[in-house]
Amino acid sequence: MQNDVVLTMRGICKQFPGTRALNNVDFTLRKGEIHALMGENGAGKSTLIKVLTGVYEKDGGSIHVDGSEKEAHIRSPQDAQKIGISTVYQEITLCPNLTVAENMFIGRTGDRIVHWKEYEKKTAEILNSLGIPARPRQELSRCSLAVQQMVAIARAVDMQCKVLILDEPTSSLDEKEVEMLFGLMRDLKRRGVGIIFVTHFLEQVYAVSDRITVLRNGELVGEYVVQDLPQVELVAKMMGKDLNDLADLEEVGRKSLSGSEVVYQAQGLSSTESRPFDFMIHQGEVNGFTGLLGSGRSESVRAIFGADRVTGGKVMVHGKPVRISKPYDAMKASIGYLPEDRKRDGIIADLSVRDNIILALQVMKGFFHPMSRSQMEQFADEYIKALQIKTASQDTPIGSLSGGNQQKVILARWLLTHPDFLILDEPTRGIDVGTKLEIQKLVLQLAEEQHMSVTFISSEIEEMLRVCSRLIVMRDRKIVGELTGSDLNQATVMKTIAGGEQ
Amino acid sequence: MSVLKSSGSVRRREPLTDAQLLMTISICIFVFMYAAAMLFLGGGFLKTQQLFDLLNDNAALIIISCALTIVMIGGGINISVGGVIGLTVMACALFLNTQGDGGPLSILLTFLLALGIGLLFGIGQGALISYLEIQPFIVTLAGMFLSRGLTTILSVNPVKVAHESFTELVKTKLQIPFLGYTAKNGNLIPAKLEIGAIVAVLIVLLVYLMLRYTRLGRNIYAIGGNQASALTLGINVKRTRFLSYVLSGLLSGLAGFVFLMHKPAGNASVAMRSEMDAIAASIIGGTLLTGGVGNVIGTFFGAMILATIQKIIALSPLNDSWWQEMANGAMLGLFIMLQSVVLSRRGKGRLTLPSWLKFRKE
Amino acid sequence: MRSSVKGRGTSGLGQLIIPLVALALLVLFNLFRDPSFFSISMATNNAGNPVLSGNLISIIDSASELAIISMGMTLVTASCGGQDISVGAVGAIAGAIFVKVVLGFASINVGVVILGILACCVVTILFKMFNGTLVAVFRIQPMIATLILYSCGRSIAYWINGDATPQINSPIISAMGMTIPGIPVPTPIFAVVLVGLLLALIFRLTNTRLYSQTVGINQGAARLNGINPVATKLLSFGLLGICVAIAAVIGVARLGNLSHKTILVDIEMDAILAVAIGGNNLGGGRFRLSGSILGAYIIQMLTTTLYAMNVATVNVKAYKAIVIIVIVVAGSPVVKARLTALWNRLRSGSAGTAGKEVA
Missing domain, CATH: 3.40.50.300 (P-loop containing nucleotide triphosphate hydrolases)
Known part of the structure; x- marks a missing residue:
């Protein structure tokens, strides 16, 4: 031996x-x-x-x-x-x-x-x-x-x-x-x-x-x-x-909200990276795109946010038609997007935690309306406390924070804009289990208490089942199914993802 | 994901790499430009001597362009090369004039002096850049200031070389009768190639072999491609970068000597701004300032393209230095745009062109 | 040209330490060499007006163009991660335009001069937009993109005004280049203050600083947060254009003529140096304008000091190079780390603890 x-x-x-x-x-x-x-x-x-x-x-x-x-x-x-x-x-x-x-x-x-x-x-x-x-x-x-x-x-x-x-x-x-x-x-x-x-x-x-x-x-x-x-x-x-925390979560989720107002609706939306698809989300709903990596789930949400070049489709926000061709349009329509690749698309590494938190809100306020320093500090303080972000100070460059805390800062950035509709693409990837649970809880809380609509993407099906009340399944860049209620279990999801091949 | 049968596919032709593509374009443009000059301007361009003169007149430029290509592939920049030429020319001219009528030995000493100056600059700049991690632009900018300043400290006035054996050397040219032409009086005038031109072509070949077949050469590509990766692959990044600057310094010194063999006089404005021509030659030849991509053969043709434009304008009615500069600028602009378009069309879908410039997809 | 220095230790006031120390050493050196170096006296100029004179005034005065261009250069550096090396050449074009416009009128009055300055600004902004488009839209590295105008800008200037070295003789122009009668301080100094205030105002009223830093650090993320990277880069090039125009007008006014070959010559190199000496990262991102301005004055004080030591004009470059090397070596991350380690060892050594294991 x-x-x-x-x-x-x-x-x-x-x-x-x-x-x-x-x-x-x-x-x-x-x-x-x-x-x-x-x-x-x-x-x-x-x-x-x-x-x-x-x-x-x-x-x-x-x-x-x-x-x-x-x-x-x-x-x-x-x-x-x-x-x-x-x-x-x-x-x-x-x-x-x-x-x-x-x-x-x-x-x-x-x-x-x-x-x-x-x-x-x-x-x-x-x-x-x-x-x-x-x-x-x-x-x-x-x-x-x-x-x-x-x-x-x-x-x-x-x-x-x-x-x-x-x-x-x-x-x-x-x-x-x-x-x-x-x-x-x-x-x-x-x-x-x-x-x-x-x-x-x-x-x-x-x-x-x-x-x-x-x-x-x-x-x-x-x-x-x-x-x-x-x-x-x-x-x-x-x-x-x-694992009591896990058990807690199990009870919160899974609520059907088909009765409430439709916050966002897209018909035949397509971009340079995604094929035309339909999508809608109710107020206070948490739904999710699932599928294998490369199935088009990230590309679809990118199309919703205008992150790739949108090539066609009709979009209605709160029942009114809007045109979203770039991220700024989406932000104006009260949509937030936490990107999949935190390092590449999310953090501004050399800037302070404070600047990273206020960034999106500042952009929405407009180029000619900079916030005052004290206002920024107040916002940053509020969210560092609320999300329990572990940082030495507001002035610490975000690049020196741990992955989980960086993710919380990006989350804070979008929460600060109080979006009606928040898209979270792999918010829990590469971060520790504790923070993972915190983020999952937070998502459910936002939907429950603030009636925010959230679209959630994760590679881990269990996580998706835990937070989402409706799952949109994608395969080969097409939507192949939508699961709700009792269909929300591992076996059905797997079967839908795998499709006819099995 | 493509799953390929990998058995026995070693011999398969790989698609052109970016560097090869850009180099091919610049060779084609050179050939096209030269052919056009032959057709429309005729005269000198029909003679082999014209081509040789391009080499004779631009030997030093070709050598420093090689120097630039080496550091640019390694992800750096060196804007002191022109200054080092100026300093070398001045120092060598002064030195030769102190040697009285000395024979070949004093020429050898001058040659060593030229290489020594280049080497010193290379070592100094390389050490600051690679071991103290100071930005290469700033270090070589200081190098440029230093070399230009030292040149005028040596002598503010132009210095003409009055050394007999050296003047002999300057006049020595390789004569190739069968490439010559017959003058009006019936004499055959052989095509003449200066020693400096031969040296420049040799340097291009040597640098090509060095970059392609030696460990140092490949390591330079590696550090330019991805410095962090190169480090984990076990490459001594600092030493490789250091050596790339030492090489470029050495080549600048050599270029200085070659310059002196072409025009045996020192002058405060020798090779002024030639570093920018060398950078332009490298870029036109397909070297990217981002590092890791480039080819010295392309650089050679880049330098030849610049030289040909110069010649064409000199022979055309627009013979003025400002037209010269404007044509250079326009050419550079054209190549930069071309590269941008070529690379973006090959790119992996990342948007580098505005939509209105993209061809519609069916 | 991205160096490994990126993003380390360039934040906060810390970046000003080295330039401040360098400036202090230069001042001390001069005081030691010649205690009267900094004395300022009241003199009378050719026109019979009282003016302040002295080395200090001349340093601050002659650094004006450099300081103004350094500010613009800092912005471009921050948002594009590279430098514009065509500022001198475009400055020559601006000068040519200014002269052309002003001399186009029979008599030179304030209105004509303002018109000239405006024309100048428009032209420089247009040229900078050309650079900016290459950089922002076609994604060409700034140094390469601006190499085009670097190599042909002065020829364009020459072409605008023909073969001559046009002269402008006007009290207004000389007031702009030297002093306004009654005010003993050279006018260019006011221009620096004006540009500085203008930029400060822009930073205060707009998000230029946040946007350009964000774009310089992570362009993709900036876009996903609703920032338009192309517009941001164009904006910084536009502001640089205004800086260049003002510097060019000062350059013309100072001499009362335009020489397309020598106006603002080599200023691009000095401006980049000023940005670097000021502790700003040449790879883009966070920046401090005050650092670059400080850098500009350090460079000028160095030059003036060398002149005062009877170094010939053409030789100044060599000595300047040596001092620059000393400054950048002192600011190099490797040297900083070594010095910090040495300092720690000395401290722990004197405290008698086992500092060796930590090291």
């Missing part, structure tokens, strides 16, 4: 000014094992990974690789690579302007001269053996994201890595691509590579992992075999509290 171990970390400590990021954490990885590393944001997952890959230097503890008695000293990512620890990050860390073959070999051969032919031949072999659909001479930017990710993994594998760290590899992939990636992971497992899998998706953990290590507040909670740890218990261990 002991011979199977490829990596042992014992008593790892890491201190940052003001916080203890890791406190006496142990971690063991065996040969040919997929080991999920779980925890909320701030639990210490990424710190542990960074210690392991030499980005941070540890303050205490020891790391042994491949059962060796000698302690491994890892001071830089290069050191880590040399002893067989490779990392594939969420963001693609290859060079888009180089070919696939070059990306496989650059930076790790001693040759001063590039042997193109040889690299291309070797690359073709590796790609073939791993079943990765890419050509060696293809420019990387012309491959899909999933393939790029797989090329990164292939590179790591070819470097004879013993430990492969996959840090949130699936967050920008669709279901099919995730399956491809899992296939590759299982293949590598058979070859004896130890894989550390960091993800926020619980289902994926259960689909592919053998063991789970849970961290909380920089401390080790425990190591478990997957079969012995039901999903609910895992969540409980990550959060360190009961």
